[in-house]
Amino acid sequence: MTAASKQPSGAASYLSRPSTMVGPARRKRFIALFALLPALVIFCAFWLLPFSRLIMMGAEADPSSGISAYLTILTHRQYLISLATTVGLSLVVSLVAVAIAGVAGFFLARQRFFGKSILVAILTFPLAFPGVVVGFLVIMLGGRQGALAQTSLWLFGERWMFAYSLAGLFIGYLYFSIPRVITTVMAACDNLDRSLEEAARSLGANTWQVTKDVIVPGIAPALLSTGAICFATSMGAFGTAFTLGTRLSILPLNIYGEFTNYANFAMAAALSVVLGVITWMALSLARRLAGGNLGASV
Numbered sequence: 001m002t003a004a005s006k007q008p009s010g011a012a013s014y015l016s017r018p019s020t021m022v023g024p025a026r027r028k029r030f031i032a033l034f035a036l037l038p039a040l041v042i043f044c045a046f047w048l049l050p051f052s053r054l055i056m057m058g059a060e061a062d063p064s065s066g067i068s069a070y071l072t073i074l075t076h077r078q079y080l081i082s083l084a085t086t087v088g089l090s091l092v093v094s095l096v097a098v099a100i101a102g103v104a105g106f107f108l109a110r111q112r113f114f115g116k117s118i119l120v121a122i123l124t125f126p127l128a129f130p131g132v133v134v135g136f137l138v139i140m141l142g143g144r145q146g147a148l149a150q151t152s153l154w155l156f157g158e159r160w161m162f163a164y165s166l167a168g169l170f171i172g173y174l175y176f177s178i179p180r181v182i183t184t185v186m187a188a189c190d191n192l193d194r195s196l197e198e199a200a201r202s203l204g205a206n207t208w209q210v211t212k213d214v215i216v217p218g219i220a221p222a223l224l225s226t227g228a229i230c231f232a233t234s235m236g237a238f239g240t241a242f243t244l245g246t247r248l249s250i251l252p253l254n255i256y257g258e259f260t261n262y263a264n265f266a267m268a269a270a271l272s273v274v275l276g277v278i279t280w281m282a283l284s285l286a287r288r289l290a291g292g293n294l295g296a297s298v
Contacts, residue, residue, distance in 0.1 A: 069271075
């Protein structure tokens, strides 16, 4: 038998390769699965199973109407107003936070001046505050005994207050949303290629055109991602709203009231699912528009 005849045929050679190559490949897959196992266990135990239970509980009949809690949300004016108010407030907070903090973040990223680090620390300090503390700060500003009420009483003889209304809630949400935008925009501006701006100016573009055609598109993923994060945070924020007043008609307070005051678990579960789905849709849309860079941007 010649040496050539001792060589395996093409099919035999192909079948013989996995014996030497599949071993390391399987080992790598096993290591990857082993590394992901803790995250998968936590995901299933603390998100998938509870959320599945919420979905099934929300499908049960609402004691007050006798129909599914999801259908009750869509047919009762009280819940529709609460849903619209929560979404509208969160959307406005996101847009205003991105507009204000986007400009501030760009300025801080491009300018060098004495005390800049201290100013950035002060602007981002609200990230360390829980929602309850933010609520108390709003009360100290716009409550009955707050700075605005005392000043207006001294000047005009009447107390001006906004803390216990949607205006106060808007100020509180905006207060802890702005730092999130500033830090992300500053990072995005540091990574922006300045040669593109120089090229645009060399072609005769003015400052407004450079901003509109180069800078804003360059940091658009960061603006979209932080806007989505602000929206999601405002949708589910409870501590600030609870501190400012339980009469506000927003979803987190309604969920709390249905669960604790009325023991209406089906409605509380349905409202929780609706809130979670809307938040997930907003984050997914932002990720799609940002080109999948939502996680990297924030």
